[in-house]
Amino acid sequence: MRMAAPGSPWLARTSTTRGSARALGLALILGFTLTQSALGNWQGAPARQVVVFGVLATPGGSEMDPKISPVVQAQLRRLLPKHGFRLKKIKADRVVAGQGVKCDLGDGFVATARLANPLDPNGKVQMRFDLSLDEVSQFQTIVTTPPDQFNYFDKALPDGNRLLVGVGAR
Numbered sequence: 001m002r003m004a005a006p007g008s009p010w011l012a013r014t015s016t017t018r019g020s021a022r023a024l025g026l027a028l029i030l031g032f033t034l035t036q037s038a039l040g041n042w043q044g045a046p047a048r049q050v051v052v053f054g055v056l057a058t059p060g061g062s063e064m065d066p067k068i069s070p071v072v073q074a075q076l077r078r079l080l081p082k083h084g085f086r087l088k089k090i091k092a093d094r095v096v097a098g099q100g101v102k103c104d105l106g107d108g109f110v111a112t113a114r115l116a117n118p119l120d121p122n123g124k125v126q127m128r129f130d131l132s133l134d135e136v137s138q139f140q141t142i143v144t145t146p147p148d149q150f151n152y153f154d155k156a157l158p159d160g161n162r163l164l165v166g167v168g169a170r
Contacts, residue, residue, distance in 0.1 A: 046119060048115055048118045048147070048170065049092055050095050051091070053088075054088040054163060054165050056088055056164075057161060058083060058086070065086045067087045072166065075150065075152070080162065089103055090103070097118060099115060100128075110135075111131050111165045112130045113127045115127055120144070123146065123147075125146070127142070128140070128141075128143075129151075139153065143167055152164050152166050
């Protein structure tokens with residue numbers, strides 16, 4: 001909402017007189033009505049369920065976190081064979097273009113996926129992905145993927161483990 005500048009005629013009209021109080025009340029009702037209309041249009045915009053998750057992959061392990069779905073388990077085994085996998089965090093939310101999902105993966109890592117286009121002319125979803133460490137961006141890219149398909153980003157960690165970040169939308 002835009003604020004009036006100090007000394008503007010609008011601020012001068014908001015005195016405590018009865019006519020001014022009615023004008024202020026009318027302005028508030030009108031503002032509420034316009035806000036509700038804008039929200040109604042916003043809610044009708046094409047949306048996607050955006051999912052961001054982090055998995056810690058340990059070399060030489062074979063354990064699989066039971067919280068990871070069987071479909072994702074198979075993908076992870078193909079990506080990094082002879083590794084154990086533990087789900088760090090998952091975050092999902094229904095968003096429209098311009099909104100995003102932010103997932104705190106721990107140890108200073110934060111992954112963010114912002115919906116750029118819910119459906120491009122090729123039937124794909126476009127998102128802007130960012131992986132930050134201690135609030136400093138480490139990697140950014142545009143993800144263009146069919147709905148219901150994850151893309152994975154792999155970050156080597158100093159201890160020899162790997163952080164896999166999955167990003168997708170449905």
